[in-house]
Amino acid sequence: MTTSISELSPPKDFGAIKDEIRAEALSLGFSTCGFADAAAAWPNGDWLKAFVEAERHGDMGWMEETLERRSHPTAMWTEAKSAVVLGVNYGPDIDPLEQLARTDNAAISVYAQGDDYHDLVKKRLKVLAGWMHRRFGNDVKVFVDTAPLMEKPLAQRAGLGWQGKHTNLVSRQFGSWLFLGSVLTTLELPPDAPEIDHCGKCSACLDICPTNAFPAPRQLDARRCISYLTIELSGPIPTEFRAALGNRIYGCDDCLAVCPWNKFATLSNEAKLQARAALKQPSLAELARLDDAEFRAFFSKNPIKRIGRDRFVRNVLYAIGNSGDAGLMAVVEPLLRDPAPVVRGAAAWAARRLVGEAAAALRGVEDDPDVLVEWEILPPAGEVSP
Known part of the structure; x- marks a missing residue:
């Protein structure tokens, strides 16, 4: 971004910087915020490569085309030092499994029952990134899942949740209902503790x-x-x-x-994205x-x-x-x-x-x-x- 740096004097303490960023993120409508080391080594690139080599991606040729860029956050941006990982709660008001019994009506995935989350989340990310640039003078780039960044393992490293056996992120606070987005930054911020796996023997x-x-x-x-x-x-x-x-x-x-x-998820969060009534179970x-x-x-x-x-x-x-x-x-x-x-x-x-x-x-x-x-x-x- 090329916006000018604010005259505000940024804090020197990294903990205070993280507190400011987290508070700003929550004020913009994000439900949760965590921090990860964007440059640290990780095995997820190898896992993705094995997925593509086994042809489990089907006709999604873009996954093969962007494989190298997906292999690590710094493959997207070599200057990245830290990742600010954000989540937006989209938990449903009722159990989605109930709509499967109404066979004359359509069952639409919860995430698609409202406005396009890519647009909503990206707008909030851009506002947060712009604020970070003005406040701290750092360079920033924003990512939602339309960009080749492996956001789920990054979210686990940032403490937002863990990748469950269904490969999706699970949060102790929001269950399996989080949209993810990230701001990569040149700020070197201490990472949060990564979340551990809590799936146990459940299948x-x-x-x-x-x-x-x-x-x-x-x-x-x-x-x-x-x-x-x-x-x-x-x-x-x-x-x-x-x-x-x-x-x-x-x-x-x-x-x-x-x-x-x-069952532990916070589903009444004011920041939660809302479904359209016409899409909850249309004819x-x-x-x-x-x-x-x-x-x-x-x-x-x-x-x-x-x-x-x-x-x-x-x-x-x-x-x-x-x-x-x-x-x-x-x-x-x-x-x-x-x-x-x-x-x-x-x-x-x-x-x-x-x-x-x-x-x-x-x-x-x-x-x-x-x-x-x-x-x-x-x-x-x-x-x-x-």
């Missing part, structure tokens, strides 16, 4: 996964993860996973929601009817907007196919003639799930090979490959 997050996406504790095969399948994957979702989607149309909170540490039928313009308007300033209408409606149709409600054929049938092949294919699958071979009468002229395949397959209900 609830591994056991609940609908698609068996965890080969082992703290290992994720993204290719099997519902969040990856519904958000990152652009084509048809493999048939072996579709029944396991249930009514999850964007992301999956099962491994987060089942974590026992959530599958209403979502399936959205055209492109309506989709963009409905998800304005929301992260779901980034995947586009076609991929989103694909997800909705899989959920409709899992609903068992043949009455939803009223919204499925028009989508059998949608311009997007991925939508037509999902509609064909949903139709066959809902009315079986009777759906064949609705089949029109089709020349897309992926859609033609959909008319020939009907996986048994509940089938998920081991």
Whole structure:
């Protein structure tokens, strides 16, 4: 940043500097703040390399392209000395697992039920970083998870929590519900004590996964993860996973929601990001009817907007196919003639799930090979490959 240094005289005591930064962060709406040595050695780069070499990142080619920059915080910025790691509470007001029982409604991941957290967190980070630069004269750079910085191991080093067996950060104060962001700085601040692992023998997050996406504790095969399948994957979702989607149309909170540490979480924090009422459990039928313009308007300033209408409606149709409600054929049938092949294919699958071979009468002229395949397959209900 190039803003001028304030005339304010910064304190000499590093403890006082940390206290000031933490107080400023909390005043800006962050829920928690910790400090880590940005230059210290760590093994996380090797773990990420092994993840990519095993091809568990699926179609997320950007992870391979940015592998070197993700290997260590100083690979992003060689001058970085310290990391100020921030968390924003987004804990839900109700148990997300409850929405899975309402199969006529959509289950949207908690983090995507409000405004896009990337924008909200980044704005706060920029304000904090600007204040730090003016107050202490240091250079700063801000990062949210759109940048190639491994924020979860950095947060553990800063004492915010630990990486649970589901690979996500777990906090004793906020459970599994923290958005993370970081300010790297040239200030050499003493690090906070790192958090230790408190998972013990618990395996609830591994056991609940609908698609068996965890080969082992703290290992994720993204290719099997519902969040990856519904958000990152652009084509048809493999048939072996579709029944396991249930009514999850964007992301999956099962491994987060089942974590026992959530019962200690502070969910009434005033700094918590708020969900939109319309996204807490919307109707599958209403979502399936959205055209492109309506989709963009409905998800304005929301992260779901980034995947586009076609991929989103694909997800909705899989959920409709899992609903068992043949009455939803009223919204499925028009989508059998949608311009997007991925939508037509999902509609064909949903139709066959809902009315079986009777759906064949609705089949029109089709020349897309992926859609033609959909008319020939009907996986048994509940089938998920081991």
